[in-house]
Amino acid sequence: MLVRLVYASRSVEPIDQKLLDTIMDQSRASNADAGITGMLCACEDTNTFLQAIEGGRAQVNALYGHIVCDPRHEQVTLLAYDEIHERSFANWRMGRVEVSRVNPGVVLRHAEHAALNPLTLSSRQATALLVEFAETLVGG
Numbered sequence: 001m002l003v004r005l006v007y008a009s010r011s012v013e014p015i016d017q018k019l020l021d022t023i024m025d026q027s028r029a030s031n032a033d034a035g036i037t038g039m040l041c042a043c044e045d046t047n048t049f050l051q052a053i054e055g056g057r058a059q060v061n062a063l064y065g066h067i068v069c070d071p072r073h074e075q076v077t078l079l080a081y082d083e084i085h086e087r088s089f090a091n092w093r094m095g096r097v098e099v100s101r102v103n104p105g106v107v108l109r110h111a112e113h114a115a116l117n118p119l120t121l122s123s124r125q126a127t128a129l130l131v132e133f134a135e136t137l138v139g140g
Contacts, residue, residue: 001057001083002056002057002083002084002085003056003057003060003083003084004052004054004081004084004087004127005052005053005054005064005078005081006050006051006123006126006127006130007050007064007076007079008048008049008075008079008119008121008126009051009076009077010046010047010049010075011049012071014047015042015047015049020098023072024040024094024096027040027093028094031055031094032093034055034059034062035055035056036053036054036059036060036063036093037087037090037091037092037093037094038051038054038094038095039092039095039096039130039134040094041096041099041130041133042097042098043099043115044098044100045100045115045116046116048118048119049118050121050129051067052089054084054087054088054089077119079123079126079127080123080127088127088134089134095133097133099116106129107129110128110129110132111129116129
């Protein structure tokens with residue numbers, strides 16, 4: 001059974017390129033073996049993350065258990081957990097979007113402000129935003 005989990009969190013340190021590269025390297029290495037796909041959205045203005053992970057239920061649950069304990073962030077908030085028929089992020093071992101590089105109109109379609117704070121999004125808003133980001137990027 002496939003599931004998709006979407007969560008938001010606040011970084012304990014300012015989000016910078018080094019932090020993002022570290023997260024992406026770790027994610028891509030471990031996700032391939034676990035059959036996990038997904039998308040990470042870094043919101044530098046609000047120092048927050050929005051992430052979707054997809055895969056088998058046991059693998060997604062185990063990964064989320066590690067995420068919750070990761071000391072690099074706090075306020076880890078589960079936004080959505082759903083059984084899915086197909087993946088929305090199948091081309092991504094872990095894709096990445098930096099909101100500061102995105103047209104603000106894309107964010108405003110799904111959120112109250114262009115300075116995106118994922119902790120304020122509904123599950124539908126968060127998922128729709130991540131799917132739209134994935135559709136505009138090249139696989140990773």
